[in-house]
Amino acid sequence: MTPARTDERALAALQQEHGRALFRFILGLTFGDRHRAEDLVQETFVRVWQHPEALRSDHESMRPWLFTVARRLAIDARRARQARPKELSDMALEKTPSAVDPSERSMAGLDVRQALAGLSAEHRAVLVLVYFRGMSVAEASEVLDIPPGTVKSRTYYALRGLKEALQG
Incomplete structure (x- = not known):
């Protein structure tokens, strides 16, 4: 049995109503990184899709729930990046001097x-x-x-x- 998913029309309406505000909010959390903000907005709506019970709540607006989910996703993403070594670009790798042993x-x-x-x-x-x-x-x-x-x-x-x- 497949788990219940949020109706696509409801998800589209939710994105239409709260998408821009959510993006601006996450953009601030990512220090202006548009790509990361877009990814987090998308992941937030994936969570809504995976949890249809959130739409059935008796809250006036879904915005606080969306912002909470997005904030937690941003925090988790930041922690994950900090736990990994910093990624280097190809340019940085090309400029790195090769390790030459002076004794050689x-x-x-x-x-x-x-x-x-x-x-x-x-x-x-x-x-x-x-x-x-x-x-x-x-x-x-x-x-x-x-x-x-x-x-x-x-x-x-x-x-x-x-x-x-x-x-x-």
Whole structure:
């Protein structure tokens, strides 16, 4: 047996008579959050629909009962939100820095230093100038007093040797 529900016409008449006032009341309870207020108004009328006995009361107006139900729903919703951790937007998550362990960065630096120490002096000098000091091939060529083509080939072989040392 299905439970009794409020007649749709009675519910529509109730919403027509008290809906706007109820929305304004809940809007104040939700600090102007229109979406939350609309949800709470809807939930209030769902409660009326679920409890047809409320309409059969001998009260002059249903407004006090509706406002009481809406106020309790707003309080319950607020308590539920406070009990959960605050939800973050996608933008906030994107701006959150990733958790990088500083010890991992230190270890990576040590690994690179060890790999550099394993290279020949010529290869190490080219990498230091081009990658760590940010010089162009032409600038490194001048500092090392070697042709630009030699800087390029030493850089290629130095990077390959560095990669092999770091992977091994």
